[in-house]
Amino acid sequence: MKLANDILRVQNLKKYFPIRGGLFQKQIGEVKAVDDISFLIQGGEIFGLIGESGSGKTTVGKTLLGIYRPTEGRIWFKGKDILDPRVNHSRWFKSEMQIVFQNPTSALNPRRSVKQILEVPLRVHLIVKNGNYEGKIVELLEMVELPAEYMAKYPHALSGGEKQRVSLTRALAVNPSFIILDEPTSALDVSVQGKIITLLLKLRGDLGLTYLFISHDLGLVRNVAARTAVMYLGKICEVARTQELFYNPLHPYTRMLLSAIPVVSEEEEKMRPAKVEVKGEIASPVNVPKGCNFHPRCNYEMNICRKKVPMMVEVHEDHLVSCHLFKGNYLGIHRYGWFSRSCKRRTL
Amino acid sequence: MIGTPLLEVEDLYVYFDIYEGIAKVLNGINLKVYEGEKVGLVGETGCGKSVTMKAIMRILSIPPACIPKGKILFKDQDILKMGRREFQRIRGKGISMIFQDPMSSLNPVFKVGEQLIDVIRFSQIAGNKGVFRYLLKVWDKHSQREFRTKALSILEEVKLPDPERIFTSYLVQLSGGMMQRVLIAMALVNGPALLIADEPGTALDVTIQDEVLCLLHGLVKRRETSVLLITHNMGVVREITDRVYVMYAGNVVEEAQTKELFSNPKHPYTKGLLASVPKLTGGGISEGIKGRIPSYTNPPTGCRFRPRCEHAMKKCEMRPSMVGVSDHHRVHCFLYNEK
Amino acid sequence: MKPLFVPLKQRFTLESFKRGWYRFKRNPTSLVGFAIVTSILLLAILAPWVVPYPEHVKPFVDFANANQPPTWRHPFGTDSVGRDIFTRTIYGYRMSLTLVVVVLSIAVPVGVVLGLVAGYFGGWIETIIMRSTDIFLSLPPLLMALAITAALTPNIFNAMIAISAVWWTWHARLVHSIVSSLRNEDFVEASSVIGAGTFHTLFKEILPNCVSAIIVKITLDAGYVILIGAGLSFLGLGVQPPKPGLGTMVAKGTEYLPDLWWEPVFPGLAILIAILGFNLLGDGLRDFFDVEEV
Numbered sequence A: 001m002k003l004a005n006d007i008l009r010v011q012n013l014k015k016y017f018p019i020r021g022g023l024f025q026k027q028i029g030e031v032k033a034v035d036d037i038s039f040l041i042q043g044g045e046i047f048g049l050i051g052e053s054g055s056g057k058t059t060v061g062k063t064l065l066g067i068y069r070p071t072e073g074r075i076w077f078k079g080k081d082i083l084d085p086r087v088n089h090s091r092w093f094k095s096e097m098q099i100v101f102q103n104p105t106s107a108l109n110p111r112r113s114v115k116q117i118l119e120v121p122l123r124v125h126l127i128v129k130n131g132n133y134e135g136k137i138v139e140l141l142e143m144v145e146l147p148a149e150y151m152a153k154y155p156h157a158l159s160g161g162e163k164q165r166v167s168l169t170r171a172l173a174v175n176p177s178f179i180i181l182d183e184p185t186s187a188l189d190v191s192v193q194g195k196i197i198t199l200l201l202k203l204r205g206d207l208g209l210t211y212l213f214i215s216h217d218l219g220l221v222r223n224v225a226a227r228t229a230v231m232y233l234g235k236i237c238e239v240a241r242t243q244e245l246f247y248n249p250l251h252p253y254t255r256m257l258l259s260a261i262p263v264v265s266e267e268e269e270k271m272r273p274a275k276v277e278v279k280g281e282i283a284s285p286v287n288v289p290k291g292c293n294f295h296p297r298c299n300y301e302m303n304i305c306r307k308k309v310p311m312m313v314e315v316h317e318d319h320l321v322s323c324h325l326f327k328g329n330y331l332g333i334h335r336y337g338w339f340s341r342s343c344k345r346r347t348l
Numbered sequence B: 001m002i003g004t005p006l007l008e009v010e011d012l013y014v015y016f017d018i019y020e021g022i023a024k025v026l027n028g029i030n031l032k033v034y035e036g037e038k039v040g041l042v043g044e045t046g047c048g049k050s051v052t053m054k055a056i057m058r059i060l061s062i063p064p065a066c067i068p069k070g071k072i073l074f075k076d077q078d079i080l081k082m083g084r085r086e087f088q089r090i091r092g093k094g095i096s097m098i099f100q101d102p103m104s105s106l107n108p109v110f111k112v113g114e115q116l117i118d119v120i121r122f123s124q125i126a127g128n129k130g131v132f133r134y135l136l137k138v139w140d141k142h143s144q145r146e147f148r149t150k151a152l153s154i155l156e157e158v159k160l161p162d163p164e165r166i167f168t169s170y171l172v173q174l175s176g177g178m179m180q181r182v183l184i185a186m187a188l189v190n191g192p193a194l195l196i197a198d199e200p201g202t203a204l205d206v207t208i209q210d211e212v213l214c215l216l217h218g219l220v221k222r223r224e225t226s227v228l229l230i231t232h233n234m235g236v237v238r239e240i241t242d243r244v245y246v247m248y249a250g251n252v253v254e255e256a257q258t259k260e261l262f263s264n265p266k267h268p269y270t271k272g273l274l275a276s277v278p279k280l281t282g283g284g285i286s287e288g289i290k291g292r293i294p295s296y297t298n299p300p301t302g303c304r305f306r307p308r309c310e311h312a313m314k315k316c317e318m319r320p321s322m323v324g325v326s327d328h329h330r331v332h333c334f335l336y337n338e339k
Numbered sequence C: 001m002k003p004l005f006v007p008l009k010q011r012f013t014l015e016s017f018k019r020g021w022y023r024f025k026r027n028p029t030s031l032v033g034f035a036i037v038t039s040i041l042l043l044a045i046l047a048p049w050v051v052p053y054p055e056h057v058k059p060f061v062d063f064a065n066a067n068q069p070p071t072w073r074h075p076f077g078t079d080s081v082g083r084d085i086f087t088r089t090i091y092g093y094r095m096s097l098t099l100v101v102v103v104l105s106i107a108v109p110v111g112v113v114l115g116l117v118a119g120y121f122g123g124w125i126e127t128i129i130m131r132s133t134d135i136f137l138s139l140p141p142l143l144m145a146l147a148i149t150a151a152l153t154p155n156i157f158n159a160m161i162a163i164s165a166v167w168w169t170w171h172a173r174l175v176h177s178i179v180s181s182l183r184n185e186d187f188v189e190a191s192s193v194i195g196a197g198t199f200h201t202l203f204k205e206i207l208p209n210c211v212s213a214i215i216v217k218i219t220l221d222a223g224y225v226i227l228i229g230a231g232l233s234f235l236g237l238g239v240q241p242p243k244p245g246l247g248t249m250v251a252k253g254t255e256y257l258p259d260l261w262w263e264p265v266f267p268g269l270a271i272l273i274a275i276l277g278f279n280l281l282g283d284g285l286r287d288f289f290d291v292e293e294v
Helices: A057-065 A114-124 A135-142 A148-152 A161-173 A190-207 A218-224 A242-247 A251-260 A266-271 A303-307 B049-057 B084-090 B112-125 B130-140 B142-157 B161-168 B174-188 B207-223 B235-240 B256-264 B268-276 C005-025 C027-049 C084-122 C123-137 C141-151 C156-182 C186-194 C197-235 C246-254 C264-287
Strands: A004-022 A026-044 A046-050 A070-078 A097-100 A178-182 A210-215 A227-232 A234-242 A315-316 A320-321 A330-332 A339-340 B009-017 B021-035 B038-042 B065-074 B097-099 B194-196 B226-231 B242-250 B251-257 B322-325 B328-330
Touching: A004 A057, A004 A210, A004 A330, A026 A046, A026 A057, A026 A234, A026 A330, A046 A057, A046 A218, A057 A070, A057 A097, A057 A178, A057 A210, A097 A161, A097 C186, A114 A135, A114 A148, A114 A161, A114 C186, A135 A148, A135 A161, A161 A190, A161 C186, A190 A210, A190 A218, A190 A266, A190 B268, A210 A218, A218 A242, A227 A242, A234 A242, A234 A251, A251 B207, B009 B049, B021 B038, B021 B049, B021 B065, B021 B226, B021 B251, B021 C264, B038 B049, B038 B235, B049 B065, B049 B084, B049 B097, B049 B194, B049 B226, B084 B235, B112 B142, B112 B161, B112 B174, B142 B161, B142 B174, B174 B207, B207 B226, B207 B235, B226 B235, B235 B256, B242 B256, B242 B268, B251 B256, B251 B268, C005 C027, C027 C084, C027 C264, C084 C123, C084 C156, C084 C197, C084 C246, C084 C264, C123 C156, C141 C156, C141 C197, C156 C197, C186 C197, C197 C246, C197 C264, C246 C264
Parallel strands: A046 A210, A046 A227, A097 A178, A178 A210, B038 B226, B038 B242, B097 B194, B194 B226
Antiparallel strands: A004 A026, A004 A070, A227 A234, A234 A320, A315 A320, A315 A330, A330 A339, B009 B021, B009 B065, B242 B251, B251 B328, B322 B328
8 A cells, every 4th residue: 555645654552641630640450542553644635534422533633733742653744753842833834734613613713803803823824924813804804704803702692504614614714625514513413414425526626725624424525535544542453445434344343333323314224234233332442351342342252352462553545453253464653654564464 | 193292382582682783593293202202302502402492491591581382282281381390300310311411510529319308308309398207218128228329220221331329439530431321321210201411422432422321212112202312413413313303503404204314315505414424434635614694683584594595596585485395304395296 | 806705704603693682681680690700799899989078988988977767869878987878888899899800910920820730641640730729629718818817917919819819710710620621622623634733722623621610610700709709708807897898888887787777788798799699690591591492
């Protein structure tokens, strides 16, 4: 799998949050929010990241941005190592990678008007030279199809969809090349969702952006992302081209997810895996099971699953799974991309 | 669909007095729930479904809200006209509710078991006069035991592992799925005739939501409780309900058997809504429905969907009536004629 | 660019004011509070021109007219040296309000800045600041003020210092709790992701969200500060006679109860009405700022 123009490479990323307790606030445990994940995103593509709560998908986004410092692992963005504080605090980085948050209401300061909100990035990054903020803001608002009069409005006067557009405008104001979309339409109604997504797709085409699309809505990711990864409890279980993933899901968790989603049409009923008897509760990232983290809920659980963490193997072209049921080439990742270790084929 | 409905909302209007004027939120809602059936009320944010639900449970705050017209008949009695104490007996025993977010519906400072017992106890006492009698009931050891057994048995019925432990747990010790089951237990313990579920499972993960909805389905079948499921998620409606009402801007725009609605939607709004849901089979993202929900203080005359409708005609400035297009399938639109 | 942007902005903030007023009006007691406070403010500011006997606030004696009960000429009666109590009460308001303004001008900025810093940075900075607040809060303000004024010379100026020294803690605590909860909000994270510096985030993003709570607290504080000031004066540690202070007048007047009841009662009622007014207004302001969504 050779991906030549990757814009983002993540290698063995881990983010653990300490849990402190006791009189002296000693560390008594860890929340393994992100537990050793590696993936690549190509320039210009939309990469989907699916998972439920506790899967760590939002933490991934925030770690990429530098809001959290990773516990371990490396991240390269456009060839630069972004864990270096000189890079991730630099203005260059902040104008390259941006985020649109999930909750449109909390993403905008309720006490600031749209104009004041949008002035901040323009001022910080010196995008506007002669103090003509209004002109630039009107231009930006036009890009997201909001009328210029909205500059004077405050967030509480805007609808959910409009607030998300303002959030998006704020991200676009710095001319980024990579935007992390953290559940951008989860808080919106279905009929508004379409408009926002269409807008996002159009902007990607016009401005050559790359998106990391984080969501729990499988239907949406199916229609938006070119490649998708499924996360469970901090690990990636499966990565593939989206169409391949949905028509041929391999990992038992992916199959469980697909079978549990309520769908609205007969065709969808037919194409997805049969209903899986769901066992147990989602384990918490505080108490991750040993071995494969999904084994307590898996119907195909074997002895090895309880002891050994499965490695990511390439089963078909571009389709990677991390499950003891499958054999293929091991894949690792380093600064220059994926490399495959062909030896060690496992037998079941 | 035989006989008189268990719950009938007849021509209900609800207005709110706000800064901008009078918001005419509900504009003549009609809906029926018969015994033993599961009915869905589906619509997006702001369509008025929560207001309808609050009106049925009589938890609307009456200044700003007011109900100028309409009846809500439960077992043939108009609950809007009942006195508070009389309705108190129905609420919780005849009609009970499950709220949207399990984590904020239960009290975190009390044990789960205690709250469950409270629910059981109130149903026995509501209507009894006096604090004294209430206290007597509380201290009565025999009824305490009775309540506890009842509580444990309902916890088992909702398939909670280790009911004894859950009984003595606090809210923080439970996961989202467990909390939702406890809520369901609390709602069903007194054997209500009607259960109103407000977006059950929306706050939960998909896999857990699936389990919880299955559970609900099974329980309700066994106990022959009717369900009014209120949600914005079309998929959930399709999986669980027998019959559906689609609401838009304070009106019911379409009602049909669930299978019929999904395979053969008639109203332009329903069609638009179904088309907007991204499908697992692919097909891209539709642009959704153009426009926004109308202002309630100055709603469009006649059909409230008119400004957003592709098929809008001059006629639509008048208020359409419900026409039946087939068996049990009715649409609130001038595009169709009575069959 | 089209010139219509400027009027729109002005139009908008007027709009939000009008909505706020609508919410404020809904509660009749808020209007009562508003009326009381505005009257007190007007009386206090315009005192030298409004009162019937302005010279009575300076050293003045008129034993002929001493201890007169309330009449048309002296609505609140006269005190033991013949001064008009009505005049002195109004001037007493003036004194109390000056106290409020001075105390809050010191206490609020100090408290707010400390609260912002403690809430935003967390860690040992937060611990130091909040534990100091705890220490100050565990001491009743009146006692602290007493101790300080007793140590220094008892006069109105030192009373102001004393009350300010304990008052900042309430605001620090209030702001700290708001900031702690806001710290994790998306728009604060967005501010740092966009590249804005700490100063901008603290003062331009977070602080505006605290302003409404601070204003409500200031209004409620006003009543309480008046009470403490009156308390100090009552005990002889605040306003010194012959200056007119509400507490001082009550103190002197109690000697003559119950016969010459008007001497302590009217200043006392004045204190009561002031506190009542500020409390009602404060509650109303809470509604004013509370943006609800229907």
